[in-house]
Amino acid sequence: MSKAILAKENILLNASLGSKEEAIRLTGSILVDKGYVAADYIEKMLEREELTSTYMGNFVAIPHGTEDSKAYVMESGISFIQVPQGVDFGNGNIVKLLIGIAGKDNEHLDILSSIAIVCSEEENIEKLVSAKSADEILAIFEEVN
Template sequence: MEKTIFNKENIQLNVSIGTKEEAIRLTGGILVKEGYVDPNYIEKMLERERLTSTYMGNFVAIPHGTEDSKPFVKESGISFVQVPQGVDFGAGNMVKLLIGIAGKDNEHLDILSKIAIVCSEEENIDKLVTAQSAEEILAIFEEVN
């Protein structure tokens, strides 16, 4: 049976995180735990962040691996971490929503476009930051098809 790309096991709510690195490790750790990627993928996510920030604006960061991280991706998956108090991503950028992505082949492009649509609406960001359950998070993303 093929895994779903995004399910409630991939979501952590109301997390308190001290640093950008911890945030990325947690986001990647979910992808590892749920079997989407090898542990080495987390190092590639950190490397990507050093090359260029994955902060996207609107309190959202989308940590993902570098171009050469593809061998560490087993299946496409998304992890989601809600940090209501925010975590500093540098240059005054506060992140309250981390969306980790692992894409097999070119599937990550479809995943990214869906996330971009959801996160372009400020109303959706507010809902995601204040959501109290994984089901609420999934419902917001399922509205975009």
């Protein structure tokens, strides 16, 4: 995964979030603040969550926009939020890692496969949840790719 897509300034550590909606909004706002997407993309992320949960198992959720949100994506990017205490995504699913993605053209598929490789290993999840710096998080993703 290229560094431009997951940059140190896109990583938020030790967040405390009260709800799934708050979690998705924060994940999206990093993408907006860094210029990857237009502000309307956040509503599309919430819409996507209504259609089907972005909870992936293993304490990970990957909020992203709906199929028709591509017009709001200016360039591919990832936001990463670590929530050590977890946030409830419904149905007893607790999320400790939020990975927001915006993919230009079909780049989101490559981004998703990189994330899936990292997040399929429980050991990586534990390292990501307990990481104390953005550099540690970047290193875990770089090891795999």
